[in-house]
Amino acid sequence: MSIGKGISPAGNADASSPGGGGPASPIEFRLDPASGVPTYLQLVQQVEHALRLGYLKPGDQLPKVRDVVASLAINPNTVLKAYRELETKGLTAGRPGQGTFIEATLSQVALPELTGLRRSLLGWLATADTAGLDEDGIVALFTSVLRDFHERRAGTGDRRAPASSETEGVA
């Protein structure tokens, strides 16, 4: 059940891990030694990434420290440091004798909607590709439009502010 392979995240109802011994964590960690990112930070970022994409949700258990140590051959203190950092950020909470569990979520959108958005983005990418844009061009265009979008939203917010408080409910 790695992030890369699993298309549907393992729900908490689904505890049918072949290894037995209770429900496994929905995610597995991996390390990129070439990234230059400290190991503990890689673990933190992978949990945040999984939260954003909906692979992890409140109540899910993170891999046990021992299991992470055994599968990646890394220092246990590194895993503990990552889990402490996640706890400090309010994303997880440790339950004595059980492990570390997700408390909060970073994904603003539920997984089905995310799938829909992904599909429409894929459609748009196909159009851009047909039009002759290469990858760098697509990234540049997307970044530029995203910036425009933010500026416009900030602009409308400013204009709306002095008008009246009635419109605030719409946003």
Place this chain on the structure above:
Amino acid sequence: MNVIEAAGLGKRYGSTWALRECTLAIPDGHVAALVGPNGAGKTTLLNLAVGLATPTAGTVTVLGGTRPGSPAALDGIAFVAQNTPLYKNLSAADMLHLTRNLNSRFDQHYAETRLGELGIPLKRKAGKLSGGQQAQLALTLALARRPRLLVLDEPVAMLDPIARHDFMATVLTAAADDGVSVVLSSHVLAELERVADYLILMSHGRVQVAGETDDLLASHRVLTGPAAEVGRYAERLCVVHARRGGAQAHLLVRTSGAADPVPPGWEAYPVGLEELALAYLREPGAAALPGPARGLRAEPSEVTR
């Protein structure tokens, strides 16, 4: 508690000092890596700590003040020497039997379970096992003694990448499960960052650097800037190692904290453990021990001079 503590420790073989003026304290609860080139004194230090050699000068104690080689020290420390020595003509089962009878404590269940998980046949002679399996057998024998300190001398030098990974996974799992402290010597710099949280760098029989890896990384950085200005800053910065081209230079410097100002026109980058270790090993004269780093003075008159 310090698992190994040395003060002015020295060992001379004939007219050659293998270890000199070694003063260090390795706290418990760590996986400490002893790193240095061949002949740096790593094996000598480990042999002194486990009681296989006696000091020519200074003192060494283990497990919070215990004398190396004393019954309490022997009981609490497990040592796997270089090339993981085993009796090649004994089967794995016989090796378990032997170790159980030679020690006051031996977890037979752990040893058999572990060898089962590793797929090491109990009937096979140790000499017929693969290199990785021999290393795992020696490690299993050491861990089944339930030590408080595990000492490993060059444990993975001869192993292929998978065997190395599996070996270290076993060591680190023991550290996670039982809180066993680990001191290991290694040439494999690339793996340090993942494995060790305490680093001791040695060269020419002396300790150059010792400390928690997080502290070491936080107190060093690379400064990149014009090569022509190196001379101006070299005195005031604590430069460990300098690499310089015709126009650009990289200085690996020790700082007194993140607050140290970066000289105008220079850029600061964080440093990795491997880069840090290599920089010190290339400069046997540099030492991050003891004493505070000399910070860069921020006085404008000095900098703009």
